[in-house]
Amino acid sequence: MNKRPYGDRPDTHDRYKKHKPDHRGRQHGDRAMNSHGDRERPSDRQSGSRQYSYEDAVSLLPARTWKLSEIPAYTPFTVSSAGLPPLPEVKGETFQTAPFKHKSTVTYNRSAVVGDVTYERLEFIGDAQLEHIASRLIYERYSHLTAGQQSQLRELLVKNETLSEYAKAYGFEERVEVGDLERQRMQADAKNRGNKGFNKILGDSFEAYVAAVILSDDEHGFAIAEKWLTTLWAPKLLEAAARDRMYDPSIALLHTKNDADPKSVYNPTAKADLQKLILSGPGVALSYEPYQASIELKGDLLGQNRHFIAVYLTGYGYERKLLGKGEGKNKVEAGNWAAVEAMHGENKGIVDECAQQLEERREKKRAEREAAEKSAP
Structure with a gap:
């Protein structure tokens, strides 16, 4: 498991940070920098339009007000101060490749042997695990909100637009394999739908990757995924709380x-x-x-x-x-x-x-x- 801080790796998320603008048109690496080149404090920004570094965001989340069942304390995953949290590694060649092999690239047997690892099956379990982890995070940190407000926060975290945004940040666009016919269909749809078809595939691939992290490590997989996703979601949660001025006693x-x-x-x-x-x-x-x-x-x-x-x-x-x-x-x-x-x-x-x-x-x-x-x- 990679324990290096997430500024040391010259991999896909570093390329994204340096070259690709985020959905607001800013360079990804500039999110937490002020005009003097220093990392911004949350108080430096106007309420309702705040953006947080991942390190700051995790430390600023509300304290736990409800204790859920324990997850093993040791997780070989570190959080440091620059860029995206590192993409957790996946054990086993099958789990490493399956999240990126879209169903259009292989002939699927709908009655495949139980236990086969496929893109569809990983997406299925990953979707559920994302909802589970998001629910745990919100229930522990935002237990003072109504059930309706908690549901709205969870939807913000797990909806396809959010997941495809993260998939792009980690360079999944370059790793996902799509069949020729499916790619032609997406290219045609992109003219009218803004490439929503491929964004959906990226979101599904992210779900599948979450499942691969969990399933490939029986002992620590869930804890690694939970800590990673908590770090990844923290800025979005704080921005939503600031924008909506959510009540916190x-x-x-x-x-x-x-x-x-x-x-x-x-x-x-x-x-x-x-x-x-x-x-x-x-x-x-x-x-x-x-x-x-x-x-x-x-x-x-x-x-x-x-x-x-x-x-x-x-x-x-x-x-x-x-x-x-x-x-x-x-x-x-x-x-x-x-x-x-x-x-x-x-x-x-x-x-x-x-x-x-x-x-x-x-x-x-x-x-x-x-x-x-x-x-x-």
Whole structure:
């Protein structure tokens, strides 16, 4: 097993790092460098567009909040500070070649002997193992998210666009063997579909390679694959968390201690907190309404929606006064962001004024009640 750090190998992923731009048009090796040539810290970048080195990303993942079954502690796989994590080696000639032999290059016997190693069978088990490892990672590190949010994160990690991106980074394009007829069909489709056919093959090949890593080493294969994929996925997870401002209780506590901008921290009880601050009875109301139609997102967020909710105040001399706006994956999340904006944004003064009036009313009632109790016979 290769234990060298992933900047020492002059192999395919180094060639990709030096010569091939990523999907944003940048050189792969430039992802974690700032204008001075130094490796960027996550804080150097604007929220929502952060990019992390793999080493930084692994260290910045949320701490485990749930403990799953143990995997053998020893894994002959190292993480260092430059470029992609090294591609784990596969034991055995059959497992080494099968992930790259597309089914169009051989005559498959659909009733082949049980135990035969084929591209299709490796892809089958690799698909399941990728979902398994992604689920373990998200369940351990992001257990505070809802099941729906966890599913969306997992889809981001295991969908074909992500896997084909990694396959290209490791130079799988040069290693995958495709039959002549299949290649002709892909060339024809590329004119209309942006080469989606070959990208699908690359994603399948990556799944097959994951299976080969696991199956070719009974003792350490799964642990090696899990550590490798965790490193590979870490930047994408952190970018998604920053972009969507995912709620994390430990992060929220940290921000509070550091006096960070409270508008940047998601509060799942914000609507209830705002209600306690200013709702005093008849004539006072908070209403949460869409301020624009929801939209379906694209790219890495394909299949997700974005909702837009505003909160309005009626009472204290105001009539439908806009207090704040928020965006979220659902109406509840968007409403909580609107309440966060109301309590900590431009209209914070209005909320504070209303809260003070409410407290004065309550204090007056307490004083009147105490005076009545004292004057009672």
